[in-house]
Amino acid sequence: MNIALWITAGVLATVCLVGSSKMFVPQEKMAAMGASAQWVLDFSPSALKAIGAVELLPAAGLILPAVLDIAPVLVPLAATGLVLLFACAVSMRLRRGERATIVGDLIYLVLAAFVAWGRFGPESFTG
Template sequence: MNVALWIIAGALAAVCLVGSSKMFVPQEKLAAMGSSAQWVLEFSPGTLKAIGAVGAVELLAAVGLILPAVLDITPVLVPLAATGLVLLFARAVTMRLRRGEKATIVGDLVYVALAAFVAWGRFGPMPFTG
């Protein structure tokens, strides 16, 4: 089970790293990436900065899922980061429902389930033991 938790935490960290890249890409470049990125044109620059702040949270979550356990420095941060991701992705599901993007909710629901599994596994029956 420990191996599965590591694999899922690593995959979630990779997803968060990719997601956090929106902090560094200008609105025009995001919109030019194709039809899946056209959503950026529907938001004001201030709202996009707030969304960029979520990118910073994703970056911190990616770090929190991996480094504390690898360095064995307060490994309790791993399930806390996973719990934060559950909340973040649940909020993403809510936003997609409000925007009528029902086709894209499945991915976020999968991320919610994976993050919940990591949080449960690290808090619960198989806490990180080194």
């Protein structure tokens, strides 16, 4: 179970790192990436930078506290934050009628919930 949680946390951290590119890629370039990226046009460039920062924090929070053994309770908290982030992403996709692209967000939501449950419960670092 511990290995599955580490792998899942690594996958989620990678997804968040890639997603945090919103901080550096211009809005027009992201919108040109395809139909699933049209949502960026609904947000201002500063809001996209904030969303990118919100995705960068869990990328670090899922891995670094446990590896460095500094406040490892931050791992399940970061996973819980990701659950909230992906729940907001799902609601945004539903509001925009993007039902075809919602599957990825739902999968990431379930993976984040698995890490939160596992690190708060049976495989917590505290004990």
